[in-house]
Amino acid sequence: MEGKNRKLKVGVLGCGPIAQFAHFESCQKAKNVILYAICDRAEDLLERMAAIWRPEKTYRNYQRMLGDPDLEAMIIATADPFHVPLALLAIQAGKHVLVEKPLSHSIEECLALQAEASARGVHVQVGHMKRFDAGIAYAQDFIQQQIGDLLALKAWYGDNTHRYTMTDNVQALPIRSAKAVTPKVNPKDDLERYYMMAHGSHLLDTAYFLAGPIGRVSAQLRQKFGAYCWFVQTEFENGAIGHLDLTIKLRGDWHEGFQVYGEHGSVFAKTYNPWFYKSSEVECFLESEQQYYRPLGADGFSYRLQLEHFAEVILAEVKPKGTSIMEGMEVVKGMLAIQQSIQEAKPIYLDQITSGAL
């Protein structure tokens, strides 16, 4: 369809759990996207997903998919170590890219991706979908427009022991294949590293989105009874101070949210497990009016909202507000700085991290 109502022809690479839980349905429901093609080397998985989601094309071979001239954009929904190499191939084929988080494990990879995307003039967005949680988006806008100078941010992200009991009730069980392509090293062999990349990356992107670039971190980690707790003192480049709390195997409910204190107001937010599709509950207080503002955020499908925005940037040239490659790299820098701060027991400046990998 041409003109204002044109839909972007999107391909999904990877038919694993995140594609099954989020991306296929997002493509199906997005107002400006067609699920044009899907790809997985595991043919059994590909076949089953094609039967459910009915893309126009299926591919077992990624390069062949990229050679399809009708395909306009890719969602890369594979394991972390494949993100950048596969995104580079898509960019070289002239396709726009929505790549799952974390963007990468290494600074060098992020820089290479940035260079290629700029050279080819394609749009790349990192899948930090929390930016499209209607409550968080409202809070960010309120902070930017109303709150003035920032004093402090506290943000916390607690994945809980009862998580799968809760999510198994609202999600279909993922369909798996013994033929799936997996990284050489199982990411879950090193849980400290895995938790930081899987969950810490979300927390850092949310902090960045709300309060801007982080200048310095000073981190501590405690591991006890199978639980992990990182407390990270932060200093933002705008002079605000912060405290980030990443806790995994928290004994209790999912525990996520933030508080922001500014010159003219404050923000208090509670975020839900993303698979509940419920926007954050956010209360924004404005000193001059002595009033709280509290959005409903009825549409809580943040994965679909991130995709619709991605397509809008490409089709309607709206200003990108998703995580850019450079912002995705800031998240990687933040994770590296936290790791280094723990190892060396001292504060680490993010601008001193110019290379290296987790």
Ligand SMILES: NC(=O)c1ccc[n+]([C@@H]2O[C@H](COP(=O)([O-])OP(=O)(O)OC[C@H]3O[C@@H](n4cnc5c(N)ncnc54)[C@H](O)[C@@H]3O)[C@@H](O)[C@H]2O)c1
């Ligand atoms: N945004 C979120 O909230 C969120 C939640 C969960 C997972 N994730 C991210 O999603 C990503 C994928 O997670 P997953 O659990 O679905 O991964 P997965 O490894 O289980 O599935 C990926 C699929 O991609 C296929 N694949 C990989 N490389 C391929 C290639 N070159 N050609 C064809 N097929 C290929 C594999 O066969 C596999 O079926 C991870 O980076 C993870 O961090 C994000």
